[in-house]
Amino acid sequence: MLAVLGATVRFDDLEAVSGVDLSVADGETLALLGPSGSGKTTLLRAIAGLQRLDSGRVLWNGTDLDDVPTHSRRFGVVFQDFALFPHLDVGRNVEFGLRMAGMEASERRDRVATALARVELAGFERRRIDTLSGGQAQRVALARALAPEPRMLLLDEPLGSLDRPLRERLVVEIHELLDRLSITALYVTHDQSEAFAVADRVAVIRRGRIEQRGLPEDVWRRPATEFVAEFLGFPTIITATVGGGLADLGVLGTVPLPGVPDGLVRVVVRPDALILDDAGHVEGVVRVRTFRGDHVVLAVDVGGTRIDVRGDAVPGASVRLRVDPAGIVPLEPS
Amino acid sequence: MDQGVDGNRPALSRTARLALVGLPLAFLVIFFAWPFVSIVATGLWRDGRFGFSALGQALDEGDLLGVVWFTTWQAVASTVATLLVALPGAYVFARYEFPGKRLLRAAATIPFVLPTVVVGTAFLALFGPGGILGIRLDGSIWAILVAHVFFNYAVVLRTVGGMWSHLDPRLEEAARSLGAGRWRAFRYVTLPLLRPALAAAASIVFLFTFTSFGIVLILGGSRLATLEVEIYRQTALLFDLPVAAVLAVVQLIGVTAILLAYSRYQERRAVEQPLRAAEDIAHRPATAGQRALVGGVLMSMVLLLGTPLAVLIERSLRSSSGYGLAMYRALGDDDGIRAIEPLEAVGNSLGFAAVATLIALVIGLSASVVISYRRSRASRWFDALLMLPLGTSAVTIGFGFIVALDAPVDLRAWPLLIPIAHSLVAIPFVVRSVVPVMRSIRSRLREAAAVLGAPPGRVWREIDLPIVSRAAAVGAGFAAAVSLGEFGATAFVARPDTPTLPLAIFRYLGRPGELNFGRAMALSVVLMVITAIVISLIERFRTPGIGSF
Numbered sequence A: 001m002l003a004v005l006g007a008t009v010r011f012d013d014l015e016a017v018s019g020v021d022l023s024v025a026d027g028e029t030l031a032l033l034g035p036s037g038s039g040k041t042t043l044l045r046a047i048a049g050l051q052r053l054d055s056g057r058v059l060w061n062g063t064d065l066d067d068v069p070t071h072s073r074r075f076g077v078v079f080q081d082f083a084l085f086p087h088l089d090v091g092r093n094v095e096f097g098l099r100m101a102g103m104e105a106s107e108r109r110d111r112v113a114t115a116l117a118r119v120e121l122a123g124f125e126r127r128r129i130d131t132l133s134g135g136q137a138q139r140v141a142l143a144r145a146l147a148p149e150p151r152m153l154l155l156d157e158p159l160g161s162l163d164r165p166l167r168e169r170l171v172v173e174i175h176e177l178l179d180r181l182s183i184t185a186l187y188v189t190h191d192q193s194e195a196f197a198v199a200d201r202v203a204v205i206r207r208g209r210i211e212q213r214g215l216p217e218d219v220w221r222r223p224a225t226e227f228v229a230e231f232l233g234f235p236t237i238i239t240a241t242v243g244g245g246l247a248d249l250g251v252l253g254t255v256p257l258p259g260v261p262d263g264l265v266r267v268v269v270r271p272d273a274l275i276l277d278d279a280g281h282v283e284g285v286v287r288v289r290t291f292r293g294d295h296v297v298l299a300v301d302v303g304g305t306r307i308d309v310r311g312d313a314v315p316g317a318s319v320r321l322r323v324d325p326a327g328i329v330p331l332e333p334s
Numbered sequence B: 001m002d003q004g005v006d007g008n009r010p011a012l013s014r015t016a017r018l019a020l021v022g023l024p025l026a027f028l029v030i031f032f033a034w035p036f037v038s039i040v041a042t043g044l045w046r047d048g049r050f051g052f053s054a055l056g057q058a059l060d061e062g063d064l065l066g067v068v069w070f071t072t073w074q075a076v077a078s079t080v081a082t083l084l085v086a087l088p089g090a091y092v093f094a095r096y097e098f099p100g101k102r103l104l105r106a107a108a109t110i111p112f113v114l115p116t117v118v119v120g121t122a123f124l125a126l127f128g129p130g131g132i133l134g135i136r137l138d139g140s141i142w143a144i145l146v147a148h149v150f151f152n153y154a155v156v157l158r159t160v161g162g163m164w165s166h167l168d169p170r171l172e173e174a175a176r177s178l179g180a181g182r183w184r185a186f187r188y189v190t191l192p193l194l195r196p197a198l199a200a201a202a203s204i205v206f207l208f209t210f211t212s213f214g215i216v217l218i219l220g221g222s223r224l225a226t227l228e229v230e231i232y233r234q235t236a237l238l239f240d241l242p243v244a245a246v247l248a249v250v251q252l253i254g255v256t257a258i259l260l261a262y263s264r265y266q267e268r269r270a271v272e273q274p275l276r277a278a279e280d281i282a283h284r285p286a287t288a289g290q291r292a293l294v295g296g297v298l299m300s301m302v303l304l305l306g307t308p309l310a311v312l313i314e315r316s317l318r319s320s321s322g323y324g325l326a327m328y329r330a331l332g333d334d335d336g337i338r339a340i341e342p343l344e345a346v347g348n349s350l351g352f353a354a355v356a357t358l359i360a361l362v363i364g365l366s367a368s369v370v371i372s373y374r375r376s377r378a379s380r381w382f383d384a385l386l387m388l389p390l391g392t393s394a395v396t397i398g399f400g401f402i403v404a405l406d407a408p409v410d411l412r413a414w415p416l417l418i419p420i421a422h423s424l425v426a427i428p429f430v431v432r433s434v435v436p437v438m439r440s441i442r443s444r445l446r447e448a449a450a451v452l453g454a455p456p457g458r459v460w461r462e463i464d465l466p467i468v469s470r471a472a473a474v475g476a477g478f479a480a481a482v483s484l485g486e487f488g489a490t491a492f493v494a495r496p497d498t499p500t501l502p503l504a505i506f507r508y509l510g511r512p513g514e515l516n517f518g519r520a521m522a523l524s525v526v527l528m529v530i531t532a533i534v535i536s537l538i539e540r541f542r543t544p545g546i547g548s549f
Helices: A040-048 A090-100 A105-118 A134-146 A164-181 A192-198 A216-221 A226-231 B014-044 B053-061 B064-095 B101-113 B116-127 B141-164 B169-177 B182-210 B214-219 B227-237 B241-268 B288-317 B326-332 B342-373 B377-391 B394-404 B417-440 B443-451 B456-485 B488-493 B501-509 B514-541
Strands: A002-011 A014-024 A029-033 A055-060 A075-078 A152-156 A184-189 A201-206 A209-214 A236-243 A246-248 A254-256 A263-269 A274-276 A282-291 A296-302 A305-310 A318-323 A328-330
Touching: A002 A040, A014 A029, A014 A040, A014 A184, A014 A209, A029 A040, A029 A192, A040 A075, A040 A152, A040 A184, A075 A134, A075 B443, A090 A105, A090 A134, A105 A134, A134 A164, A164 A192, A184 A192, A192 A216, A201 A216, A201 A226, A209 A216, A209 A226, A226 A236, A226 A263, A236 A305, A236 A328, A274 A305, A296 A318, A305 A318, B014 B241, B014 B342, B014 B377, B014 B394, B014 B417, B064 B101, B064 B141, B064 B182, B064 B227, B064 B241, B064 B288, B101 B141, B101 B288, B101 B514, B116 B141, B116 B214, B116 B288, B116 B456, B116 B501, B116 B514, B141 B182, B141 B214, B141 B288, B169 B182, B182 B241, B214 B227, B214 B501, B227 B241, B227 B394, B227 B488, B241 B377, B241 B394, B288 B326, B288 B514, B326 B342, B326 B514, B342 B377, B342 B417, B342 B456, B342 B501, B342 B514, B377 B417, B394 B417, B394 B488, B417 B456, B417 B488, B443 B456, B456 B514, B488 B501, B501 B514
Parallel strands: A029 A184, A029 A201, A075 A152, A152 A184
Antiparallel strands: A002 A014, A002 A055, A201 A209, A236 A246, A236 A263, A246 A254, A263 A328, A274 A318, A282 A296, A282 A318, A296 A305
16 A cells, blocks of 8 residues: 655745645555646656655555665556657567566566557567557556556556547556556546546645545545636536525526535536526526537526536527536635 | 655766766867867967968968968859759658658768768769760869769758758648749748758858868869868978968868857757658659659759769779779789788778777767766857867868877877877767767656666666667767778878878879779779778668667
């Protein structure tokens, strides 16, 4: 089990990572989700021993890794640009970690073959690195990191340089592989769909601090802060006036919002909270209809405010909306 | 906790750094700066005073202005001619795909790596006495111009063509869609975008032709002389060291001015532009017109670059008794006076090349480690300093050795001087081959090795060493090729009993008779073949994707 306690990294006057506490249980995959510059890669590098911590500790099963250099940590890393060795072929790339561990040549051969078969690249041993496609290079990087059987796998935007269809296919493969090997893994990404697809738990990081952590479903259903809500792509975030367990949402009417102190509160209106319903109390006019493949988004003008609603109608039509109180989530100030 | 990144970078101790900087620096000071300063002193120091009176005397004595004027205008003319002749080739190579393209591109580079003596001899075979065209052009500016175009064609093809092949064709398409015709799209979009490459190519060609020695010495006859040739004549034939020194100073000023102007231009002109992968751009000629263009350009290129070499080989096989290997056999004959020993020259050249390559590798590699270790102002200066001998003419270097290295110990007859002179010119090639590769070893690769269990020393052995050694092999190949073909410095430094191949060829050319002419041709072919073998070995060691030259 990995534990990070109060990790802090400073670059000159910028604090890239600020007192982060984090733990990854055995066999668990934790996704570290955040925009570029949020410090997620720096944190990963610190765990790998590639980045010095200014304060804080990295523990493995309770043992401080402070004086354990990178090459002795036995953490596998998949780099964003893969960092495959250009002067070695595929087989020798995968073999590298085994050679460093002093394994016998015959055993190495078998292990390389197994590792390549695991990522569906059986027989690729003699291929040169510069002849690989992006997807193949990614698989080789994964096979190379996994071949020495690291005690933990760190993935730094492993699909970041690939195009979307390939990314969507590979994220499923990686998820399956991590599950099958039940390896402890930290998966750093800026892509929420990637994080939700691969992770057992998600931690959202912003400006070097963890803003929210939890199960993917919980984070999506109840974003804790305005930043998380925006980062997850919820389009409608408004200020509500709360009094006596009721929230006045302005043009969207009033809904029950128990357990929130009186006053002005920022809330996110989740897309599933707004339902087209002729019996609804909110009236609006459809301005734009956007086809999104599996659903349609309407930009509805409600009393001068533009609100995105799922459901279908023609532009110019008058519609009525119902608001589901379960989809109104109060946010902590971030 | 101070493992981390620093542990993965090959750390250099203070002593190691001092040695790595000190060795190349000491070498440059003794064998470049000191001779250089001695020349300036000899040229400008008269009657216990430092001044330009010597310059005035030189003006009276020789036709200094005439030489400067000829040197400059022939360089301008050669540069313009090379650009005009090679631009269509650069365009065709950048924008069209055709069978044999890679082979042809490699073949087009051959003239540039040929020893200038061989180039001069080849054109002498073409335009000289008994030339197949029946026109005598040797001793005229035309032979020099054509030879310069032949020699420098590859510079334009590679520099301009290289940039052109990465230029986004959509920019020109955008101009066309905005109403520009084909010519105006080229004139107002493509040409300005190519300007950095054009300037680079023009500066290199100008520098080479401004300091042209072997070609002008062989083709210029008794009348035409560049500064370089005149320096050689004043010292080797007229023994007038002060005039030669003044000429060398004038040439140094000229070369420095070119280099300064170019670097200022580059600073001002650094336009960022999106570049595309070359293979997205080049396509097969589609229309009859395009096929005619590609065919025509390639044909004239093959004619220009192939004819002199073909004629050289033809002349080496020709003798009064018909075609055969008579001239090659004659190389082994005792010529009675034993003034030229061609087989010894082969041995000398190979030996000097080996030593020069070794020196260039040792000095060049230590310098490369320093330059690529950290990007700082100091390392940039160091880099530029190492490049200087390449910009300075070879004749000046050789002349400088003669002027400077007589005290405190007289080194002028030291056999190592020849490979040292060669290595001065060769070091930049090693540095330019190795530094980009050293820099391209991203810290990511070292990190990847570290997370896979490699301790710092092992990282260096497994990652840095294998990648750099390939580049060093490429640099060594260039160094060997430079040494084999070097003529200007060798002409000064070599002793009569240790001629190199270019010297032996030149000596044959200077002696009367068809047999000696034929021997020069045959020996040129031998030198060409040796150079070609070295260059083809280089190509095997290039790391794909990481560029140099």
